Every structure is written in structure tokens, then in C-alpha cells.
Amino acid sequence: MHWLFGDQLGPHFLTTGAAGPADDEPLLMIEARSVFRRRRFHRAKAHLVLSAMRHRAAELGDRVTYLRADTYREALALARVQAGPSLTVHHPTSYAALKLVRSLPQVEIGPARGFLVPMEDFAAWADGQGGDHLRQETFYRWVRRGHGLLMDGDAPVGGHWNYDHDNRRPPPRKETALPVPAPYRPSEDEIDEQVRHDLDQWENKGDVSFVGRDGPRLFPATRTEALRALHRFIEHRLAAFGPYEDAMLAADPVMSHSLLSSSLNLGLLDPAECVEAAEAALREGTAPLNSVEGFIRQIAGWREYVWQVYWHFGEDYRQSNVLRHSAPLPEWWNALDADDIRARCLRTVMTQVRDTGWTHHIPRLMVLGSYALQQGWDPAALTDWFHRCFVDGYDWVMVPNVVGMSQYADGGRMTTKPYTSGGAYVHRMSDLCGPCAYRPGDRVGETACPYTRGYWAFIDRHRTLLEHNHRMRQPVRGLDRLPDLTELRHEQQADDGGPP
Helix, strand or coil: CEECCCCCCCHHHCCCECCECCCCCCEEEEEECHHHHHCCCEHHHHHHHHHHHHHHHHHHHHHEEEEEECCHHHHHHHHHHHHCCCEEEECCCCHHHHHHHHCCCCEEEECCCCCCCCHHHHHHHHHHCCCCCCCHHHHHHHHHHHHCCCEECCEEHHHCCCCHHHCCCCCCCCCCCCCCCCCCCCCCCHHHHHHHHHHHHHHHCCCCCCECCCCCCCCCCCHHHHHHHHHHHHHHHHHHCCCCCCCECCCCCCCCCCCCHHHHHCCCCCHHHHHHHHHHHHHCCCCCHHHHHHHHHHHHHHHHHHHHHHHHCCHHHHHCCCCCCCECCCHHHHCCCCCCCCCHHHHHHHHHHHHHCCCCHHHHHHHHHHHHHHHCECHHHHHHHHHHHCCCCCHHHHHHHHHHHHCCCCCCCCCCCCCCCCHHHHHHCECCCCCCCCECCCCCCCCECHHHHHHHHHHHHCHHHHCCCCCCHHHHHHHHHCCCHHHHHHHHHCCCCCCC
16 A cells, blocks of 8 residues: 655656555555644645645545544554555655654655655765755756756756846836736635535634634645646746746735645646746747746755755754744734734735735745844744745745745855845835835834844844854944944834734
8 A cells, every 4th residue: 555645646646666656556645633733724724735635535536545533643553454564655745754654664665756856866966065055056057957957958048047137126116916817726616615614613623723714725736726727827927927026016915926836845746847838938939038947946946955955954954043043933923913013014924824825935035034033033933833824834845944044043054144134125126115104214213114123133133143244244334334223222122022
């Protein structure tokens, strides 16, 4: 019997060989209630995961044994009574799941699927880089060469590896939304209705507790839906993706982003088919190089890199805390309580998270993550929050993204500098600052932008560490030119931790 985890739902997890199932081998899927009891997940995420699992079980029919139990071990004991002791499984996507699998007798663990680079190949590459301080750009170029992505022989298509300089435009002024067709959105069915009924029942009984809002389901739960989402993005939205991929508009949270991350992370899509479809659009002349390269970079570059460093740096990496940040996350943040936030950028983004369980990468990094970094919140607790509250959040996704990039808790093993900024960045890259109660240029006083004050307070607090970073020397020197630094320190220290 072959065991499929809830993020191994696509056809590429059923191909034979390397501990994959034979064509007629029975399959096992387990829905464990304890997963939702241990953490307070976003309701929309719980809905999406259960809907995707149940849809996949319905597609597989009699071939799959679908067990609902309190724990994985309880279900596994029953499965082995029914089908025998031997199990095969593909490498799970978290340390906790891998520990569980390794603790079981008579389980054959096959290589991971759903990624472009085998783990052993990455390990060899990393050893060649020195093994500790790795850089995504170097890895990305290595992946492109190895997989022939956007290559003309040995050279990158267009003569450049990176088109970031073309992909950092602020949003078009006087526009509330990008002029692109809407993304694909699925329609719910009777399986979704049953999932919602079950979640309501569990919550009403006090078995589990959720945050956020559920419904209607916005993201694919089946392979068919995921392919429709991919095709709509490639055909109608990819061309406009690149220039504005780092921009934000209050009334247009999706901009021209693909919204494919949850489908990739559930295993409904294979990354190879996504990057190949994007490259085909370039070759056919339906999408420009900067947009295609930006999209391929997200998947073959960043997503692949995050997966690999999660395993390469080891389980203890999640406890990295070079900045010694230990403040607890406030309850208004944990509860996704957006209504009392006055800072318009944070209120807008937190509302998006509460209502959908999703925002694109810049609100995650430069609004949510930046605020948490400036406040000195515990990076492990923040990692758990991102894991629970985003529909595409998994342990392997969030540990490197939050610990390594967003919170700089690893001291630069993944990135070259802390990713935080004052309000000027948000003002330049969005329409969020105009009607705000705070002014992005003000550091102190009643109209001081929480991000501008927080940025300089962060630099001041960690001056000794940051002055040795070549990318941070200029802002560190800028501290000495601030006439209101003493007042800024007092105001930051007087912050009561409430919503800004």
C-alpha cells in the first residue's frame, strides 16, 4: 500500500519506480483531526486542504482507502490490519512528518517529488559553494543551466539572467486595479459543502478553533481546477506580471500574480509544467521576457531554493535568532483583528489575510514581516503564524522565508541584509499611504508612520551588528544625522504593543 500525504495530490506522485506505487497498488490517505487541534489554522486553509484531499479520494475511487481518525497512528494501525504491514511513501515535506514515517516499521521512503532538483544534487552544489552562506541567485543560474530554462546554448535568453530592473515599477498612478483579466476562481460543489459542515461541527463542539473567514473557496482543490488556473494565468495574465510584481494596490490584492502557490504546494501542479508553459509563451510571442523570467525565477529560483535550504540547514535552523528577538505576537495579530489598525497599509493587508488567507509576496515581506521585525517579535512564533494563516503555508515554505529572509534571524545565511524599510518604500510602491492617518516621511509625533519610526528604531537597536554589513552601512551612518533620534527612541519604547 502506498501512502499519499495531503500535499501529494497530483499525478506525479503516482508514477512508478523509486518507491512510487505500482499501477494497481492500493493507496492510503489519512485525514487526522489532531492536525487542526494542535494549531489554530485559518479556516479557509483548513477548508482548502480537506477539500483537496476529499476531491482526490473521490477521483481515485476504490483504489484508495480514505481514513478519518483522530491521529495518524490510529489510522495507520487500522490500515495495516486491513492491507498488511508494508507501506511505501514519498519523502514528506516536513521534519515532523518525516520523523513519524521513520518511526514506523516496514516503511520504504522514496525520494521527494514535486520539485525540480533532487536533494542529493543540491547538497553537492551547496558543498561547492562553501555549504553555509548560500545565495539564491547563484543557485537559480545553476538550475536554469541544468534544466535548460530560458537558455540559448550556454547563455541566458536575452543576454541577462535577471530582469529585476524591469520588474520593480510602482503601480500605475490614478489606477485602482491593473487592467488585466481576473484570475481563475473555482466553483464549490457538494464536497465543499460537506467540508464546511464538518468544520462548523468540529468548531461548535469545541474540538478545534480557527481564525479568519471561510468562503467561498478561492483556490483550486483539484488537478483540473489547478490546470485551468495555470492556463488562465499563462494566456491572460503572465504578460502583465513582471513590471508590477512588487507593486501593491489597496483595491487589487491579486494584481497580475499567478495565485498558483497553493496548487503547487498541494502537489496539484508540478513546477516543471509551470515553468515550461511560461517559456512556451515567450517562444510563441504572447508574453515578454521580463515577465516570463520573473515568473520562472519565483518557481525555479525561489521556491526551489526555499525547499532545499529547509532540509540542508537542518531542523535546528528554525530556532535561529541572531537578533535575539523574543517579544510575543500580540493577540490582535494572532486573531487577524484588522478593524482597529489605523495604519492603512497594515490594515489593508491584514484584512486580506483575514478574508482570504493570502496576499502576494511584497505585502508578506514588506508590510507584515517588516512590521514584525521592527517590533522585535519572536521569529519562531511568527513562522508558526505564517504557516497557520496562509493557504499556501507549510513548514518547509515558512521556516526559510520567515526565519531566513523576512526576520534575518539567521544572520545572513540566506540573504545579504534585513528586509525592512520605512514608509517611503510602501508609499513609492503602492497607493496605500495617501488616505492614511500617518505620514510616511514623519518619524516622530502623532502623524509618525509606524514603519518609518520602526525602521530607524530597528537600525538603532542593532547598530553594532548592522554596521558590519556592507549593505546596511549607509542607513547606519544615517542615524547620526537624525535630529530627533532621542525622541524617536522614547516613542518606540512607549509603544504599548497595540495595533498601530
